[in-house]
Structure formats: C-alpha cells, structure tokens
Amino acid sequence: MVDLPLKLISMTKIDFAPGPSQLYFTVEGHMRRAFKEGFPSISHRSKKFEEAYQRATQNLRELLSIPNDFHIAFCGSASEVWERSIQSLVVENSLHLINGAFSKKFYETAIQLKKKPLKIEVSLGTGFTAVPSLEEPELIALTQNETSTGVSLPLSYISDMRAKFPNAIIIVDAVSSMPYPTFDYSKIDSVFFSVQKGFGMPAGLGVWIYNQRCIDKCKSIQAKGMSIGSYHSLLSLHEFTLKNQTPVTPNMLAIYVLGYVAQDFLNRGIAAIRKETEYKAALLYQTLDKHALIKPFVKEKEARSKTVIIADFGDNTNSIKEKLQAKGLFPGEGYGELKKTQLRFANFPAHSKEQYELLVDVLGQ
C-alpha cells in the first residue's frame, strides 16, 4: 500500500470544519483493505458482512461503555434518526430544547411528521440550566452538542431532566461530540451520532443506540394501529440488528470501516482520547479568552463544547481565516446568519495535539 501522497496532503491541509472533517489517519488504509478483501462485492446477507457488522457494534459497545440492555443500529445519517425516532417513539408530543439550527431541525421534523411537539428555545450561544416546568412529554429530545453554536449540555443537566421526567423517553443527539461524552446510560434511553464528525470517517452513516424502553414504546405505537414507518422503523432495525444485519442493503463500506476505526480508538484508549480532547479544548479556549480581537461565542464556561469550538472574529473573520489557511489550517465557517463573523473549530480525535498547538500559535501571532 502506497499511502504517502495522502500523508503529504494531511500534512499540508488540516480540516477543522465540524463535519465532514479531517479524516482519522487510519481510514484510507481500512478502505483500501476492504477493496483488497473484495468486501464491496459480498452479499449483505453473508457471514462475512455479519462479522463486519458485529465488529462495528462490539467495538462501539466497548469504546462507549454501552450497557448490554442497549442496542445499536445503523441509518443513513443522524438526520434519519431524527425522523425515525419521532416516527417510532412518539404518538403525539415530544419536547425539544432548542439552542441552534440542529436542535431546531429535530423539532421541525416532528412538525413535518404531524406530531405536536413542544419547544423551549434560548438565544444562540447560550445553554440550559433550569429544568423546565411542564407536563411530562412522551419524549424529550436533547441536543447534547449543538454543532451550529458550540453549546454543550452538561451531563448533569440530562440527569436532572431524567429525575424530573422519569417516564419520558430521553433521546440525545450527540452527533458532533461522540466519542467524547461519558454518558450515564441509566439517565437516557437513546443516543445517536454520525460518523463524519468524531469518528473521522467519510459521511453516509448514522449510528442509533437505544434501549428496551424504546422498543416497548414503538411496539405500543404499532399496537395502536399507527404507522411507525417502514423498513427503517425501530422495530425493523431492531429485528435485523439482532442478526448482525440491516433491513436493506446499507452503506456496507462505512460499517466495515467504522468497526476498524472503533478498534483503533480502543487501542489508543478512550481515556487518552478524552484527556487529549480536554487538553486541546483548554488550549484553544484559553487563547480565545486572552485574544484582543477574538472572543469565544459561548460565554458560560459550563456550556462550552469541548468538541466544536466557535469564536466571534467580527470584522477580522476573513483576514484571520486567510492567515490560518496560509498555514494549512482550515476552520469551518460560522453557521447560517453567523457565517461572516464566526469561525468553527472541530476538536475531534483526528485532530492531533500538535495541530492544535500550531493552531493556537497562529491565532496568537
């Protein structure tokens, strides 16, 4: 395998956009091996595919400490999980805590599916502290890491929600934070993410983790005669995941590669990855806090995401972006209306300490 050209490229251009982002350095090798093994041509009902499926789920289970009473299934994207979870888990009302574009889209999905969702909305860049007072909803959708604003929910807040609403299904969007958060799975019922963020992979796969309460709720909705969706309803996904299969031909290559990337993360050690994530985040926030021309967008320290770090650059956005790019450092643009005044920095396992040290050096100049 001659992978020198890729290495040269990743030395000269480092992608800090929060997904698709910098590829994890082992990804291309895994992809090449898949081709060498003839994996893309095998049947998705074959033993060999089931092995790849099992490798992916077992390694994820170990890496993320997912308890045995939680299951893992695959969708085309995390956005698909927004839809499937509303279809499969909500009769009428879900509660959405909105603090950015993606938590808002989850809420809008529920409206499009003709449910009657509730929302609590705060201004961009701020987090949630008080647990809301309202009647217990069927499902609570929490965006643990809002990719558009860099606001993160403290895990203690999720526990507080559970204490207040013990019967609601709590589903957590951790799209741009996994594998960093150390979830207490007794406080949630479901969590999901996509592979092009923290796992440093090409886009095209969503990972949906869910427990027996979700399965039971889905069955109860089906028993009412309501539609829970079709081939990708939770029950259909669940039936097949028990066999290490998918309901229909999936993005097989992505499942194959995910199994090996999760193994690479295990070899490196999840504790080391989390510690490094915290080190890199501290480095960048410190630089931003001290900087004369730049300010972190999220003011409350507790609400600052460790994995998607956003700063206000105001009139200097373009000039600083150009300065960074000249050194091979490519930040993501601000999201939506904040495109022209903000830059976003992903802090994923694919981003090394050395790259972050270079980043803060250049920002500090």
Added chain:
Amino acid sequence: MVDLPLKLISMTKIDFAPGPSQLYFTVEGHMRRAFKEGFPSISHRSKKFEEAYQRATQNLRELLSIPNDFHIAFCGSASEVWERSIQSLVVENSLHLINGAFSKKFYETAIQLKKKPLKIEVSLGTGFTAVPSLEEPELIALTQNETSTGVSLPLSYISDMRAKFPNAIIIVDAVSSMPYPTFDYSKIDSVFFSVQKGFGMPAGLGVWIYNQRCIDKCKSIQAKGMSIGSYHSLLSLHEFTLKNQTPVTPNMLAIYVLGYVAQDFLNRGIAAIRKETEYKAALLYQTLDKHALIKPFVKEKEARSKTVIIADFGDNTNSIKEKLQAKGLFPGEGYGELKKTQLRFANFPAHSKEQYELLVDVLGQ
C-alpha cells in the same frame, strides 16, 4: 497507485450475485482519487461538492437520455425510494404488480405507511401481459426487473399501462436493470435504481428520477395538510437538487464515484454496453435452454430479464455451484424459498464478455 493486488483478486474471483455484485473495474481508482483530493473532508455545502453532484447528475442524464423535465435526486437506498415515493406521491391508493419478493416489499411499504394499496400478484417466474381492468389508481408501481425471480417487464407493457391509466403516476423500479433499459420517459413519471447493481459500485446510494407531475402531486398532498415525510420528502430533495445539493450530509463518496463511473460508461458508449448485455444474456440463456440438468426459471422468453438471469439447478445446485466456484465464478444464491434449487447470475456492465464466455464454458462442461 499500486492496484495490482486488486486486479489479481478480480482475475481470480468474479462475483455474479445480483448486487452487491462485481465492482466496475474503475471504481477503486475513483475512490482512491477522492481520498487523494481530500474529498471526504470537504463540506457538503461547498462548491467542490456541488461540482461532484452536478457531474453525477449530468452524466446520468446523458447516459440514460433523461429529458430536461425530469430531475435526479439521491437517497440512501432504492428501498428508501419505495418509502419516500409512497409518502410523497400517494394520498390513499397505489397499485402494485407483484411477481417476486421486491415488488411485494414495495407493496408492503404502502401498507406500513397506512395507505390502501391494491395488488395484482402472479406466480413466481411469470410476467404480466394483460393490462388489468380496474379503476384508475393514484400511482402504479411497476418492478421492471424483479431481482428475486429474474422476470422483466417488456417496455411495451409499461406503455400499455400508460395508455390505459393516463392520470396515474407511473413509477418504475429498475434497481437491477439500469443502465440497460431504454425507457420512453413520456410513458413514465419516475424511475429509480441503486448503485450496487448495474453501476458496479459499493452499496449505499439510491438514485431517484422524477418529473414535474410527481412534484405537483407531492405539493397537492402537502396542501391537504398530510405529511409527505421530512428531510427526504420529494419536495425537500427537489429543493436541494436544484442547487446541486442534498438536504442533509449524504454518502458523498458514492455521489463522487457515481459521476465518474457514469463518465466511464459514456466513454464506452451506452449502445455498446446494451449490445454487450444482450450478447451475454443470449449466450447464457442459450446454454441454459440446451442444458440437460439446468433450466431457465423464467419460461416466457419475453419476460426473461437480460440483467438478472436465474436458473433451476434442482438437486445439482450445490455441485454445479462448487464447479463454478472452482473456476473463480461465484453465482448468487436463489432468493428466499428458492435458495437451495436456483442460482442467479447478474449480467451487468462489470461482467465482461470473456467472463460470460468462461461461465457458459464451465456450465456446458
């Protein structure tokens, strides 16, 4: 690029399963170039992604002679198009012509989505000749090539359906026949396929082609206050495809590779590909017809698929499969209940004339 190992493998193992199937020989090279260009790390909202999207749709348009009043969008799979088309195009009733497992699943999707579909079912291995007499349905779902039974609908039958039911939306499942059929687009409203069959690519992308009538129907359903789905409703897909984008982060690599494979097919010439498909099909059917121990599953010559050729091997299934495998020729198993007595042979552009000549030689021995 050192791709000798792959070539050696494809010389020693030829996959005839009808999808995932043999990779088209250029696919791995395109995939490697994508990595070399850093494509998996770019934003799906970037100019560079839009270019890849446009390359894919323009080359498909040219290759398949898709008229300007038809549009092209991407889903995660062809199964997803079953669901999205029912959600977006049917208020109450669709008509399904069932002659195998996949046409049946399309029908079942409509039931799962709480519509009231009608079906006309024939026994496995037989086709449709007479146009049914019934009230005009909203949508007619035709499986032009049934992957489970190797039965193909003659294009004239589709025209007859259009003549009889001019107001119904006609949607055609061409999952395992594209790019072979020469559709008359004035006789259909929509057609779809997946890339792991005739395009010889890794699985994980469905291609949905649809016209203005579909868009209008979807708008009318939305106007009634009914749900048309969410991020992958036809209207959402359509809004983004006009910008050469997708509603959410898609399987970007697959869209990239598809653009180049379609270009390779254009370079080879669609007429040549179709002629070669017919030559290879004739070769295999001739051998099957003459063989003492094997019989083609589909008896009516007009209903025989050119791209998925299925034969009854009875008690000899295993011994003949082993004989083929010893020569590096790997057929697909029979589908479902026919697993033990049938073998399936894909006849896609990835399968060369020489490979088919070897196949009939070994079968004839």
